[in-house]
Amino acid sequence: MTSVIERPVTGAEAGRPNGPPPPTVERVVRPTPDRYRNPIGPYKVRRSADCHSCAVCVDVCPYGVHVKPAGYKLPLRPRDYLCIGPKCAETDHYCVEHCPNKALSVGRNPTADAIGDPRWTSDLLLATWRQAETGSMTSFGDLEYRHGASGGGFDALRFRFPQTLATVAPEDVDTRLELNRRDDGRPRVTIDMPIYGGGMSFGSVSIHVMIARARAATAWNTFTCTGEGGYPERLQPYDDHVITQVATGLFGVREDTIQRVRIVEFKYAQGAKPGLGGHLLGDKNTPDVARMRQAVAGNALFSPFPFHSVYSVEDHKKHLDWVKAINPRALMSVKVSTPTDVDMVAVGSYHAGAHIIHMDGSYGGTGAAPDIAKKNIAMPIEYAIPRVHRFLVEEGVRDEIVLIASGGLRTADDVLKAIALGADGAVVGTAEIVALGCIRCGNCESGRGCARGIATTDRKLIEQVQVDWATQRLINMYAAWRERMVDVLARMGMRSVSELRGRHDCLRRVRWGEEGTDD
């Protein structure tokens, strides 16, 4: 038995003896407003021409909707995204009531009603933006930030809190997750939250987004993933918090990239397009992308399905062994989709030597995929987790492997529900890009790409997302998520997130339409 290396070996020690020390990113919440001039909120506040600029509204509103900077004659246009709406009338600071000239009115914002869908409701989008702005879960008016309205899966599950008051203080709750449960001599890798970032390749998202994700992962001592698009040089300072993917197209996979990281992920399939491989349109294959992927610019790049050298668990083990030999300190993660036999796939991966099984359910995914695949191929992650968890328990290997769930986990509540269903942790993708301003318009693949500057390589569009801003938004969102997780766990009377794993008794189901009181 080789000795366990307790301290994580840094990229500097492994491959960059004379390199600069790894950068530190502070885990501090800082207010980070929307990057657009007009942030969207659930309500619109209108100020009519009857306004006499008396600024009574500025004095009464505690939310900062009305602002009149010193020296200004008129108040600014109401910052109505901060408004809590007509229910403010129940308080003593309702601007509409106080206005002596009746110049103010409050109503629903039509834009807020037009965005969103059953899975990511308007409320979820707005709440995620507020979390990314404030770093906190509280004070969002009546926005429903815990679940969507899809009528099933996570949206039809609620927490069942114990009757007796829990005695655990929030500061005593441990949210860390150990990613190496095998006693195989490889390093222990612990992340501070049971969440890491999903694979989004260079080309599918901009370099600014990639760096911001890596920086936020550094701040939270967790990971982000390169996806299948090579390992941009600008990510190298964050080696210790990057997972690099070995996927079916092998784009950008080199000995050097495998040796840099602490976790290597084998991507067999992805939830949004299970069994279909990947496809980067020619438009997005710019010279930079092509160089990274060792391909020809302008050509559409297909990542085929499946691994053409893997037709059995033995073949799979052979691949893991190769990578283990190339990088003796790396953990192996295996990303699979959710077919009928996902339990067998999971146990096969365990026997092949994987440390992490990452199951990607079909309703999530960030990249463009055929609509028919997203809805119809492979089962929703909610159903796959208990099946795999149970099977691994029955096989007696559950405690030697880490089970990670992804594919449609939108909120901190979804993550905890996934853990209660049997996962150890979760991978998050869409929520991260929503924090960066994604509106889920779904046009990731068309023309120049994302109008919001996230899923694009267009030089002009990517400038909309600046690295520092994006980093802080992600740090804030995770701070808010951790706050919610700690709150739920403390109310459950749990000192560690690991206590929640597989606790179906901590969940209850709701029939859609007759939800009753919420937790």
Add this chain to the structure above:
Amino acid sequence: MPERYHVPTVPTPGRFPKTGKYSIVDWREDCARCRNCVKNACVSGIWPLERAYDRDPTTPLEPSFDCRACLSCVQGCTKGILSLSVNPAYLMLGDGYWSREMLSTTWAQAETGRIPVSGAGYRGPFCGPGFDSMWTDMSEIVRPTRDGIHGREYISTSVDIGSKPLRVRFDADGVADEEPPLIELPVPFILDVPPWGSDGKRLATARASAAKTLRTLSVMRASQISDSDDLDTLAPLLDGEEIAANEPLLRGARLVELSDGPQVAHYVKQALNVNPRLVVGVRTPFTVHAGERLLRLHEAGVRVVHLCADEYGREVDTDEPRYLRDALREVHGCLVQEGIRDEVTLIVGGGIALAEHMAKAIICGADLVAVSAPLLVALGCRVCDGDHDASCPVQIQEIDADYGAQRMVNLMGAWHSQLIEVLGAMGIREVRRLRGETGRAMFLEDLDREAFGDIGY
């Protein structure tokens, strides 16, 4: 290299202005006329279309229906005078079965002939009735289609209609039985008569022409067929009494569908007497007794049955109809139980509205499906509840036949591509092997019981 099946799709815009989901409300009164107007930066190029209208009022003004709701202009406008709103006309589209999203995606497929693709995850409800509460399998590692995405052209979508004897009998002279006629179609669908409105001449011609291009069959009432029509792509639909009057049709056609009735066995024989090389199918309503009826028809020598569910994909003639998802599995199981499944060809129609319905109906036990309502939607039908013939708002009956055919071809081409996606993901090389493969599908009740069974309410 074997011949590849290819659907010649051609972009074919709709005849009427689009009913898009979004529109942008522009409160121009407050506009500051600033130099950095967000409209100039519109990534989808929608606002410049509006500018064209400003210069030339004859330009149609519905560009914002193409708006992709990226909100860049709404959020970026200096004065905040823009709002996104959902087009009220869009909200009025469809009915309880044909949702707005289904109409939009069908129109888009009929226009482009391409698979609908979007990013950032699935957007609909968790599950729904019927086919919406089942999922198809995928194959993680072991794949017969070894070449993945590049091998898809080798996935066969061919199916057979006709009698398939389970064994070959020999006598002293060799094979004793004559080989029964079998129709091989390159796609697992036929085009059926419209579920509502009349099957006017132009519509029928468009459908027949689409069937020819797609190399499948179009079901058509015998009274609609004229001498000049190409009988190779038509499947005449007859009542038994009409056989005598339509013998030339029966001699020229490959498949004929007879309406079910007490005398149908007799009529089948009568049709075969006219043309022994004809494939005769019986068109029967999908009632709760469909399994029993199928066995009786099989006893009477019928080998092709077209089961017609209602337009919502449910059983007919019952107060508590089941969806095809469940009813079809039972019927299929019934034939399997009797050991005659492979002798019978099951065509299933009614409520087949999306490409996934085709794949799922086949998984539940159909050999192929009959497509009807989507063909009307491809022509612009909004599934409104008006009088379909006299006052059709999109003038289906006045359609140009070539235009209509291309829209249908585009839609079915997109369906074909989507079927290949499903088959490719499952690692199944031909659609014949998908039939009844319920082990390669997952059903809501099973998943729910297994995963959430021990979680209380």
